Amino acid sequence: MYRFDRTEYDKRMEWYKDARFGMFIHWGLYAIPARGEWIRSVEEVPKEEYMKYFREFNPVDFDAKAWAKAARDAGMKYVVLTAKHHDGFCLFDSKHTDFKSTNTKCGRDFVKEFVEAVRGEGLRVGLYFTLLDWYHEDYPHYGDKNHPMRNNKAYTNENRNFDNYLTYMHNQVREICTNYGKLDILWFDFSYDDMRGEKWRATELVDMVRSLQPEVIIDNRLEVSGEGYGSLASGNPMPYHGDFVSPEQIIPPNGIQDVNGEDLVWESCVTMNNNWGYCAEDHYFKPASMLIKKLVECVSKGGNMLLNVGPDAKGNIPIESMEILHEIGRWMKKNKESIYGCGKAEIEKPDFGRVTRRGNHLYFHIYENTIGPVPLQGFKKEEVKGIRYLATGAEIPISDSWVHSDYPDMVFANLGPDPVLLDAVDTVLDVVLK
Incomplete structure (x- = not known):
């Protein structure tokens, strides 16, 4: 019978609560059409049409060290990369699929280069891994809430074996927990409708992750999505409870508390513009001054900020994002003591x-x-x-x-x-x- 261990949990979370500021990186094939990471779903793109981007993918400017340095110079303490997003394309060398970066023109394991570069800058390593997969034949197609073929009756779910998919997904999680050294964060994404908790064989999944990476911090999206707090907030944590709550594109008005009024650990994930993945036409970037204040707001409410960049098809972080990171870094260099290791002041918010x-x-x-x-x-x-x-x-x-x-x-x-x-x-x- 699983029992929540508060002492073990608090020890695991110490560095994370001290860090307060991290970088999210959404990057993959979707950087080529450059209309956001959900392009297959939003535009209901068939797999056959999407595969042209797989055949083309060759990010000649990719430099993991440059990404890691940009994060460090901005004052960030950890970096989370999308090892696999919903389109099913893997940035790592998985033995369980051919749909991976090592099979593209570049032939590179980007996760391997990423974790080495991030550690080289003295930062904590995080990997994002989606629970969804629009490439795998055994993932539900027709009628699913998000699948690109959800409205196409030709893609019936007859003869699709979801348990086969779960075995595949678990095997890939095992790979990223085994082949890339110590992971500090495993950022699962996401649950929806009845696709949550044990539908993912979540207890089995987390037991496996904890056995391979005993100190890793896991988000709450095996239970919820960007909305919802998860079972840790209920006072009755499930075996697959998240270590932190993950509000998306919002900073909670009053922080986040459990049913007993105790503060929960949380992290607001935020885009610089209006997309996670690279979007060539999206120039609605939040100014650095705003993002500095939003970081302060998160910390003042007891939370972290995970600020996203979406590199382009060649592997470059957009110029606008780099300029914002530079300005944030300039402020952090002089004022970081008011962020790292800080939290609620427990006094009234001043007008100024x-x-x-x-x-x-x-x-x-x-x-x-x-x-x-x-x-x-x-x-x-x-x-x-x-x-x-x-x-x-x-x-x-x-x-x-x-x-x-x-x-x-x-x-x-x-x-x-x-x-x-x-x-x-x-x-x-x-x-x-x-």
Whole structure:
């Protein structure tokens, strides 16, 4: 009988809760048509037509070291790559299929190159693996919610053996858990309709994963999709419960708690534009200033951010994405102490920004200046050891101005006569309590 072990779980999650910031990479054949990773499903593309991209795939500019360096320079601590997405194409050398990168023109095992490069930059390694497979003949076709041939009666499910597919899928998970060294994250995607939990033989799958990778962290999508919290939140975790909740394209308004009101570990996965995979016409990129603030928001609510890039068909991370990563990295270089190892401050959110906390350090993230000294709520003057600009270490005096005499129980920071903030995006004050 499976029993949830809180001590073992907390130990497993320590590094992840400290890291707070990671990179997601969606990349595969779909980078060639360049209309997003769901192109086969959205446009109901037959397998025969999609295979032209398999025959063409040859990412001559692929450089795993460049990807890993971009993540590290942006201040990220872990990277998750789509080892296999829903189209069924594998970026690794699987013995169970011919539909893999080692059988394309380039003949390369991209997962192998990826894990070596990421470890080489001192980052944690994550692999994404889909539970769906639109290539495999035994996966449900007609009538399935997502399959490209869901509306084509010619693709009847008669004579399809789903158990054969599950054996195939389990065998591939075994390969990525066996052939590529220690994995830090295994990011399954995703459950839907009745395709969840034991429909995937999930207990058997997780038992196998844990036996091969005892310290790996697993998301909650064997039970749910981007919506739903999973059984860990119910107080009655199933054997295949996720180690963290995975909200998609949203930051939870109040963080995420279980039925007892206890905080759960969670990670918001977010795109830079409006697609996960490369989309040539999608130039709706979120500015770096916005993404920095969204990262801070995640941390202030006790969560992580997994920020996506979608490299193009040649293997290059788009220029827009690289520019955003560079700007984020420039801010992180000076302010990373307010992100790594931080979480909820357990004080009221200020009007001017947000607050993160690590031990006796309260980090006030100021997005806009105040008229007069800055009010720092949640503690008294006698509790403060000192206040510094995090980016420079410069001392900030506690204000004794008469203008806030009506608020004797509140601490005010004196930023001086210049109304322009040190950093227009996010100026961080490090308030050290005694």
